[in-house]
Structures are given as structure tokens and as C-alpha cells.
Amino acid sequence: MTDIEIANTIQLKPIGEIAAKLGIDSDMLEFYGKYKAKLPLSLIDENRLREKHLILVSAISPTPAGEGKTTVSIGLTEGLNRIGKKTTVVLREPSLGPVFGIKGGATGGGYSQVLPMEDINLHFTGDFNAVEKAHNLLAALIDNNIQSKTTSLGIDPRTVTWKRVMDMNDRSLRHIIVGLGGTASGIPRETGFDITAASEVMAILCLSEDFADLKERLGNIFIGYTYDKQPIYARDLKANGAMAALLKEAIKPNLVQTIEGNPAIIHGGPFANIAQGTNSIIATKMGLSLSDFVVTEAGFGFDLGAEKFFDIKCVKAGLSPSAVVLVATVRALKYHGGVKMDALKEENKEALRKGMENLEKHVENMKKFNICPIVALNRFATDTDAEIELIADKCRQLEVPMEVADVWAQGGKGAEKLARLTAKVAEQCVCRLHPLYDWNWSIEKKVETIAKEIYGAAAIDYTSQAKNDLKKIISLGLDKLPVCIAKTQKSLSDNPKLLGRPKDFIVTVRQIEIASGAGFVIPITGDIMRMPGLPDSPSAERIDVDKEGHISGLF
């Protein structure tokens, strides 16, 4: 059965029942249909966060199909609830780009899903759209100010770094020229679109603590310079009030349910390869306020999502996880050992042995943050016992606790052992997160530390544009911000073709974008694009809806 077919067999509970499990009165909910609701920010209780257990789920370097990090997060949540731990899963919102592209939605899979999956994967409660509109309103105000005769701030159109965004995989929008067609239609200039998940407004939404913080951060967005080289921020265009108004609902986390009827809070949707890759601080804190355990995820591999989770989000919000679960799969490790995508179903111990160096590096990386690590093997039906035993051996050798989870096929039942291990590790954990770097270091030192320590790079190369960007960042006084590196998820390096555990490679920083509102800078490495493209045969072609409005083809 496909994911949506499985989802359709489930009898959903009214969302008020799910809220009741968290002690929330129905009157506090803003319903979006019968099975989705927004939660008021007043449910956050800052005083209770430290008593609770935050479990981060991350992963080894994934195959293009993903390794089931979200699926394990959901299954583990079901498992923890099964063993009596009051647990909420806190996830990111899916982007339409992958839904219509190749990777599919982001609501788990099999018997470990959050529901209603078709709503969550399509427009959900409109948060992505609100981010997109707030972002593009600023863009329109910039070009309008450049065009204006009476209210001009003197913005030099050649210096404008603020692009537009669209929640779509649309490569043709990466590099465009706008403002053609004569004097009535703007000033021609080069610009482009990023995907909405990469929007600084999305990052701001995810890193804001409350409404006042949101508005101030929106005002701090850097957009370019005047002709006399003065920096211009969104507040100079009086844009942040209207942008915040567009986000007044989006700032509230969304409550849905898992297949087994446990609470799921889903909020914010930055990717981890091109953005900070984790749900909002508000959602995480709300989960911790309302239940004893929160399972959350950080996108793509540990090198991307988890590093940013620790060094940006946890530092900013004062969070420290009680356990960190690294998801590995037999098939991804074989892939890292050189097996092609279409042959991953066959047993191949030799490739597995070779590919396990990827796992080894990620486990080493985990230990650098002073957290309590676990490896979860996300079981696929084609995995053999011999393959699983090889991985168990490796984990014993690495001295990291490991458990197999069969969450796709069995839901929470398949995660009970993992849940027991996780609860034990979390409850015994006395570690306090140690960030990899100090925000006060120079940008170069921060980048070098991540690239050498986490990616395993030998050296860093800056293009001349990146060097200019560095100078600009220093002159703007923004060099004490953390770095949110954009890098391919397919490799530990910045070259998607280097699988396994690449060594002796150079990371190339192509440019450095400023996200002064979000509060970080974005060194862009290798050929990573902040606007993806569709594959030759996009999933969109197979998505359909019957005359009663039932959707098929979503996964």
C-alpha cells in the first residue's frame, strides 16, 4: 500500500481530543478543518522547559530518496507513548517543491505518519504561503522604491541582494532579469527566486521567540545599498509592519496527530541543505511545555541539520537535547559503499562494510557536541539479518548504543525497543550540549571549524565574490553572527559525488549571503542551489484527485 492509501485507512480523531491529551482546552484552539488546529503562543511555559526531555533525530548522509528520519521521529514518538512516556513529535512543515519533484512529502511513511497527510503536504494551514507573501512584499516594495520619483531612498539596484521566493521546484527562476518593458514597468536588473524554504523570512519565523521579536527581526533584514553606499534594511522601507501582519497566524504552531493518535506539532519549514533545517523555536518550546518528551528532527544528514540545530537554534534558545538519535539504513550505507540506487535491495555485505565509514564519521561528529548519542537502524523489508548484524557490530565498536526500528511496517510497535533505549539514555543523560564554535569567532574560523571538524575537509577556498562578501559582512558589523552553511546533503563534502567518508577535499565557499534579520550569514558552498529543479519525470504527473476530491499519488 502507498502512504496515502495507508493514511486513508486510519480513522482520525477530532483534533480537540488530541489537544485534550496535552491538557489544552478546545476553546484555545483555532481549528483548520476537523483535524488541524493552531495553538496560541500563551501555551509556552518557559519555566518548565528544563524539566523535559528533548530528543533530536538526525541521520547519516541520505540517498536521494531520504532515509526515513521523519518516519523514525514519528515511530519513536508512538513507541515512547506506548511505553508510558507522554511524548509529542515536533516537525517541520513540508514544502511543495519536493512533493511535486522527486523526494515526496515530509509526513513520514507507512505506519509512521502524521495526518491528515494530504493536507499537511499540500497547503496545510497556509504558513508557507504567508512566509512567501511577506518575503515578496518586501521585494515589491524595494523595486517600487527604486522606480519611485517622490519617495526614493536612492537604492542602487545593482546592490540589491533580496530576491523573491516561490514554494516550487522551478529552476528557470534561479537567474532572471526583471523590470523589462519600458519606463512604466520598473528598472531592469538581475535577480532571481529561491525556494520559500530558503527564505530569510522562514528563518526569522523559526528563530523568533514571540511577535515583538519577529517584527524587530523583519525590520533588520538587509536588502542592499544606496548609491552613496549606505546600507538599507527592511525597516527603512517601512516594510516590517505589513510583513508581520502577513505572519500573524503563521507564527502560531499547528497541532495534528500521528497514526496512533498522539500529538504532533508541525511548524516552520526551512530545508537543512540551504537553510537552518529545523522547526521553529516556538514549536519546540511549546512541545516541551505540553509534554514530558519531545521528539524533533533536523533535516538531511547530521552534518547539516544537527550542526545547525546545535550551533544556531540551541544556542539561541538555550536548549540542550537529552538524547540524539542518528538514523541509518542498510540501503544508504550500501549506497555509500558504491551500490547504485536500483540495486539497493540486494544483500551486499562488502559494500555495506565500505559504506559504514559514513556512519562512523557521523558518530564521531555526534560526540563532538557533548550529547548522548544513539543509532537507530530504520529497517527496510529487504534488509538481511547478516547486514543488520554488521551494523550492530560497528556500533559496538564505536561504543554507541544501537537499536533496530521497524516503524514503516509496524508503526509504534516497531519502535518500542528504540523507545526504551531512548528513554533510558535521555533519563540518565547528564551531558549539556557543547557548541562546536563560539559565535564571536571570525566568520572564517567558524566556517573552517565546521568544514574540518564535521565535514572532514582538508582546507577551505573562498572565491573572489565570497571574499568580497566577507569584507561587506565585516563592514556591516555582522561577522559575529553564526554561520548557516549551504551545502549538498548528498555528501559530507560540498561535492555531491563524493560518497562514504570523503577525505582530503577542499570546501569552496562560492558566496556568503547575509541574513541579518534571522541572525546568521549563509556561506554557500560547491554548486548547491537555493532553488531546486524538477526531475525529468516529476511526481506531479502522478498526483491526481477524483471527483469527490480524494487525492492519490502523494507519498
Added chain:
Amino acid sequence: MTDIEIANTIQLKPIGEIAAKLGIDSDMLEFYGKYKAKLPLSLIDENRLREKHLILVSAISPTPAGEGKTTVSIGLTEGLNRIGKKTTVVLREPSLGPVFGIKGGATGGGYSQVLPMEDINLHFTGDFNAVEKAHNLLAALIDNNIQSKTTSLGIDPRTVTWKRVMDMNDRSLRHIIVGLGGTASGIPRETGFDITAASEVMAILCLSEDFADLKERLGNIFIGYTYDKQPIYARDLKANGAMAALLKEAIKPNLVQTIEGNPAIIHGGPFANIAQGTNSIIATKMGLSLSDFVVTEAGFGFDLGAEKFFDIKCVKAGLSPSAVVLVATVRALKYHGGVKMDALKEENKEALRKGMENLEKHVENMKKFNICPIVALNRFATDTDAEIELIADKCRQLEVPMEVADVWAQGGKGAEKLARLTAKVAEQCVCRLHPLYDWNWSIEKKVETIAKEIYGAAAIDYTSQAKNDLKKIISLGLDKLPVCIAKTQKSLSDNPKLLGRPKDFIVTVRQIEIASGAGFVIPITGDIMRMPGLPDSPSAERIDVDKEGHISGLF
């Protein structure tokens, strides 16, 4: 008090109470917060439509600030309910473009508003976003197919007419070049963005009868030609299933309330200057299924919205209004008599007398459709009795019943007289709508009939591009579709500077766009743009939100 300040003084009823007035059980609603809900299509009862009264509200040629057509529609609805007629107002959804631009929202004004106004004017229930995403998914699939090596349909990029859309006044996006940046980022070609209100997907949503109809129409969208000159439709790209999936909630009408707690159904948002300018057929039929009177509106002046309402929507859906209310204002008539915007508050009978030729022409136009006409004078505080008497005289002379409505200041109380007149006219009306033209006529004859009969043009001129477009339309077999003319709303002519009742002018058809999915073609006249721009001092600068999330500056 501003509109939002007035709105904030109103104690809203739970939306279930409003639904109960229409005989709808709460279980059938999909709530969006406490005060908005989507209605299932099953509430439409085709057998009961003919028994009910459909009241269309249109207007004379407006000033740039609008003449309160929506405000009168809402006030009239309150008035009809006050005199015991079970009435629902059925309106369009606001676009963000005017909200952040100059005209403001589209939820009425003063004491005649639909609520919650800030939600309806911002993202509402996400319908505009769904339309935008469905539209832009098709665009991404087109450019992806052009880029593809293995699945190419051989589309000639120079022939692609499908643009992208964004719900924003953003003139810089009118004419753009996409696909720059090398082989990985698409094929460079000229294209542009229209505002979402002008999207063919919006038109399709508004003209579809049900889900199956919607999907088929989406498949019929024409997008361009192959290199060997074969037409390509959305169905050739297998786009319509996913597009329909994106619209699965947007197809359902939205229920909200008026200030006096009467039901308002708001659904679909095409502008009338650049699109068909009226809410969805589904919403209109649902209103008629659920109450005895439906008050609805057709955008901008009668020459635009009402003509399209009659010749496209009513013909397609088999509707015929029982009464048509033409909204006039003293200030707009003075404006047509030559008074500048900043002097409209002063009495000026001479200018008013001159400007009334605009009213006269619209009344003449009303009579061409064999409907029962009424003139409603939307009173402003600065109107003098002498001015109002002049208009009353003119209406007596034109033999059209007229009533003054003071809906901004007094709400339904100020519309009771208008409500009595409207109810009487509607209940006594024995006319059946007579469309202006036969869909089977040639495109030229249809355009000529509208331009000469309604606009008052002396002749029609086609540019060479428009002539080529005509040939293309004929070769595609689409010349029997109705015409949805894009024209400025500021004048009866296609020249926004010709106020009053222009004569001896030539209408220039610049190009003709194909909307084969919606089922019409769009002759674009004069300099009208399908993507507006922001003014020098956009409303966005004055919109703000406090730390509790309360919005100010919306109107």
C-alpha cells in the same frame, strides 16, 4: 473611526451560529478559526435556484478609491434581513495587491463590512494561494519539459503563452527573462507575471460547476505550440491532476458574517478590469440554495463586471437576476464632471450635472440586458441635499427607480428603504436576462458589439499582434468562446483619461489571450496591465501589528 477600528468593536458570533441561520448543521462545516468555515459542495440544490432572487450590484465608472459597491452589497443585505427577507451576500475574495497598494481591502467599509475583515483581507482560507500554486506548478512543468532531455514534448519556448502569477502589485515582474545562468538553469525566454486575480486558474475555479468540471477545464488550458506547430494543453503535461489536488479545498466556498450577523459567502477573486470580475458559480448557487435572496456584486463599473457577469457567468450557469442595482455616488459623478480627487467634498452642482452623463450611459446599458434596474445612491457625509436631489431628478427622467442608502455610517438601518425597493422590484420582476451577444458570433462581432453598445465606441482597431492572435484562435477552434475584455475601469473607453461619457473614441485591441480552460478569450485593450504596480506611497507602509497580533492600518 477607520474600518478596522469599527470592525474591532463588533462582537463576532461563532460561525456555527451563522451557519444555523442557513439551516446548515455545524458538523458539515470545516472551520478555519472560530469565525470562518468552508462549506461542502453538497449544499448546492440545483432544483431550488429558480425560486430564489438573485440581486446583482454593479456601479458607475468609479474613482480610483472605488464607489462602495461592496459596502452597498453588504448594507443592502443587512437591510433585506431587517425587513424580513432571508438574504445572503455573496462576494469575491480580496487580493493582496490592492490591500498593500492604494485601493485597500474588499470587505466593505464603515458599518457595512464582512468580518473578520483582517483575516478576509489577508490570506483568508488560502484560496488565492491555492490558485497561485496550481498556476505556477503548470509554469514549472512547462519550463521543466522544455529543459528535459528524455520526456520533451518538443515545446517551442518562443510560443509559450502561459505566464506565472503572484498576488502582489509588482510591476517589475510584468516583463522578465527567465532561464538565465547556464545550462543547469533552464532555457532563457521572455515571459512575465500577472497578478493572481488574473490567472486563468482563478477564472476556472470561478466558472466550474464541480470537481470533475474543474479538472477537465484545467486540462484544457492552452500553453503554446511544439516546434512542429501542434498546440499543447495542460493535459499533455499531465499537470491537471496535481493542479486539481492543489485546489481541493479552494473549490469550497467560505462562510463568514456581516457586522449585523448575517451570512456572507465569499469565494473566488477575479478582478473585473482584467478578468471576469465576479465570485464563483458554485458560491452563487450555494447562496441561492440556502436563502431566499442573494445579493452579489460584479467588479468595477457596469461596463466591465456586469457585462461579463451577464454574458459569461449567467449564460454559462443559467442564472438570471431579479434586480440589478447600480451604485452611484455624488463624488464620483462630480469627478466625471471634472472635479479633482481632493475637491470632491465641496458641493458642485455644475460638475455633478455634467458628470451625470456617466450615470445616464450606465442606465442605458442596464436596459440592454432586459433586467429590472435600480439606482442606489451611496451617501457620503459630504453630499448635500441639493446634489442628491439633482441625481433623483435625473433618475426620474431616465425612468429608473432610485433610492439613497447610507450604509457606511448606518449599516443595515441606512439601507432599509433601498431594501424595500429592491425586494419589491425583484418580486415583481418578470424579465429574463437577455445576453448582449450570441457566443456563436465571430470574435470581432462580439468585441464590436460590446465596445459599441456598452462602451460607446465609434470603432475598433486591432494591432497586428491582435490580428495574429485572432488567426491563432480561429485555427484552434476557440472562436466560439465568449469574450472577457480587459479594459481600464476608470473610463467607459479604453483610455483612463476620458471621464464622463466619452464619444467618438476608438477601442484598440492590443492582443488577445486565450483562456481555453476557463472557456473565454481575453481581448486586451488600451494600456491595461494584468499586473498592477504599487503607488509611490503604498498602504503597506501604514499597516502594522502590535505585540499581541492586533492589526492596524487596514481599510
